[in-house]
Amino acid sequence: MKKKIGLAKKGIILLFIFLVSALAFGCSQERTTHQPETMKDEKSFYKELFSAINKEDKQAVSNALKEDIEPNYEMPEYGTLLTAATKVGDPEIIKQIIEKGADVNKADESGQTPLHWGSQKGKTDAVKVLIDAKADINAKNDNGETPLALAKSNNFPEIEKLLKDAGAKE
Incomplete structure (x- = not known):
């Protein structure tokens, strides 16, 4: 009789473990099925943010930056958020992205930092903000060029004068 009760207890314990495992597996399956949707939403969010930066839509950018975002997020066609903002040249947007924690020295695939882009495109106000944010004024891109x-x-x-005044070397 004791043997039957012992087996019954083991059976109940195994059933309990099975049910707990099934519930845990079911929950993880539910999370997994939503992940692609979340990734799609994330990509759409950043695409809209890059679009707002390019349109210099300060309100849309400001609203988006209130979210918990990755300040160094990068898209192949734009670079990082800070690079995109620097190419446009809006100092307010650039400051907001830097305040969110963007790396002012993050280089793109050609080694260009936001300061390189601002200097190359003649974005004087952007260059001022980046210098104030302690961007590396002597960084070299893959071609060995400095800002x-x-x-x-x-x-x-x-921009030459700004950079020289900040200590840039020839």
């Missing part, structure tokens, strides 16, 4: 060299080759004397 100062790019400002010179693209004929942006005001």
Whole structure:
């Protein structure tokens, strides 16, 4: 009789473990099925944020930056959020992205930092903000060019002066 009760207890314990495992597996399956949707939503969110940056839609950018975002998020066609904002040149948007924690020295696939892009495109206000944020003024891209060299080759004397005043080397 004791043997039958012992087997019954073991059976109940095994059944309990099975049910707990099934519930846990079911929950993880539910999370997994939502993951692609979440990733799609995340990509859409950032795509809209990059679009707002390019349109200089300060309100939309400000609202998006209130969310828990990755400040160094990168999209192939735009670069990082900070790079995209620097190419547009809006100092308010650039400051907001930096305040969110963006790396001012994060280089793209060609080694260009946001300061390289600002210097190359003549975005004086963007360059000022990046210098104030302690961007590396002597960083070299994959071609060995510094922001100062790019400002010179693209004929942006005001940016050249800003960079030299900040200590940029020839």
